[in-house]
Amino acid sequence: DTEVTQTPKHLVMGMTNKKSLKCEQHMGHRAMYWYKQKAKKPPELMFVYSYEKLSINESVPSRFSPECPNSSLLNLHLHALQPEDSALYLCASSQDLGLATNEQFFGPGTRLTVL
Amino acid sequence: QQQVKQSPQSLIVQKGGISIINCAYENTAFDYFPWYQQFPGKGPALLIAIRPDVSEKKEGRFTISFNKSAKQFSLHIMDSQPGDSATYFCAASRGSSNTGKLIFGQGTTLQVKP
Numbered sequence: 001d002t003e004v005t006q007t008p009k010h011l012v013m014g015m016t017n018k019k020s021l022k023c024e025q026h027m028g029h030r031a032m033y034w035y036k037q038k039a040k041k042p043p044e045l046m047f048v049y050s051y052e053k054l055s056i057n058e059s060v061p062s063r064f065s066p067e068c069p070n071s072s073l074l075n076l077h078l079h080a081l082q083p084e085d086s087a088l089y090l091c092a093s094s095q096d097l098g099l100a101t102n103e104q105f106f107g108p109g110t111r112l113t114v115l
Numbered sequence: 116q117q118q119v120k121q122s123p124q125s126l127i128v129q130k131g132g133i134s135i136i137n138c139a140y141e142n143t144a145f146d147y148f149p150w151y152q153q154f155p156g157k158g159p160a161l162l163i164a165i166r167p168d169v170s171e172k173k174e175g176r177f178t179i180s181f182n183k184s185a186k187q188f189s190l191h192i193m194d195s196q197p198g199d200s201a202t203y204f205c206a207a208s209r210g211s212s213n214t215g216k217l218i219f220g221q222g223t224t225l226q227v228k229p
Contacts, residue, residue, distance in 0.1 A: 004158075031215050042204050042219035043159065056214055090158050098213040100166065101147050106158035 003027075004107035006091050012113045015081060021110045023074040023091030031055075031097050032074045033104065034066055035090040043090055043106075049074060050097050081114045088112075117142060119207050121220025128227050134192040136223045138205035141186065145207040149217070150179065150190050153202045162203075163190070195227045 004025045013019050023032065031050050035043035047066045048056035054066065063085075065077040074091055088109040094102055120139045128134045138148075149164035165172045165179040165188065172179045178191040192199055205220040 006158075033215065040202075040222070040224075042222055045216060048215050050215075056216070092158075094215060097215045098210065100210040101164060102208045102210060102215055102217065103149070103161060103164065104215070104217060106151075106160065108156075108158045111156070 004091055004093055004105050006089075006107040006110050008110060009108070010111045010113075012115065013078065013081065014115050015083070017081075018077070018079045020078065021076040021089055021091075021112075023076075023107055024072055025093040025105070025107075026072055027093060027095075027105070028071075029093035029095050029105075030071060031094045032068065033092040033094075034064075034074070034076050035092060035106075037088040037090055037109070047076075048097070055097065078112075081112075083114050086112055086114045117218055119205060119218050119220045121205050121223060123223060124221065125224045126226070128195045128225065130195065130197060130227055130229050132195050132227075134195045134199070134225055134227070135189060136203055136205070136225075137187065137189045138207075138220050139185075139187045140207050140218075142207070142209070142218075143186070144209045144212075145218075146210050147208045148179070148181065148188050149206050149208075150177075151204045151206065151219075153204065153222075159204060192225075195225075197227045197229050200225055200227050 034046040049068045067075040091107040092104040151159035153159040181188045206217040
């Protein structure tokens with residue numbers, strides 16, 4: 001299984017809502033990532049988890065809260081988002097950090113719209 | 116110094132032609148250079164990658180050329196097909212950094228006309 005899955009595919013939420021994005025991989029990868037991608041732009045790194053511990057937080061606002069319950073799962077909890085947070089949220093995984101080839105596998109993304 | 120500059124921003128090629136996308140970097144500590152292909156509404160997919168100890172890598176119709184002294188690398192798509200129409204991102208990372216950070220170029224939208 002060489003796939004990263006993400007749910008839901010689409011999400012519409014109001015600014016006062018609380019929602020969660022889910023990501024799963026069964027490749028035995030120990031590094032997992034959250035990216036945000038705006039239209040016609042490259043992915044922007046948000047968070048990196050290594051062995052289920054938060055390794056990098058790219059100064060992301062606290063209304064985004066990541067969680068790694070186990071080595072296969074990664075969640076992104078959303079609360080009090082702003083319309084400018086509307087974007088494609090991508091999850092990725094790689095075998096480990098610090099490897100010569102950082103081959104990251106991306107999921108299909110969750111298209112988030114904040115009203 | 117962390118930037119990767121990608122050009123052109125968009126590219127139109129006739130079917131059967133060669134598509135060429137270029138990237139340049141400044142940080143000589145980068146040691147891994149992947150290319151990602153992204154279709155609308157999908158996540159990026161790793162297409163091909165190269166390390167600086169080789170000057171060229173070929174996989175099917177896709178070739179990366181790497182010029183270490185010029186700090187440039189490029190993607191060549193031979194015999195371009197309409198199904199290759201997508202956005203292409205080059206990227207760079209430093210494997211020894213332990214961060215896993217990929218520095219992406221700004222992307223090139225490729226349209227292959229039938």
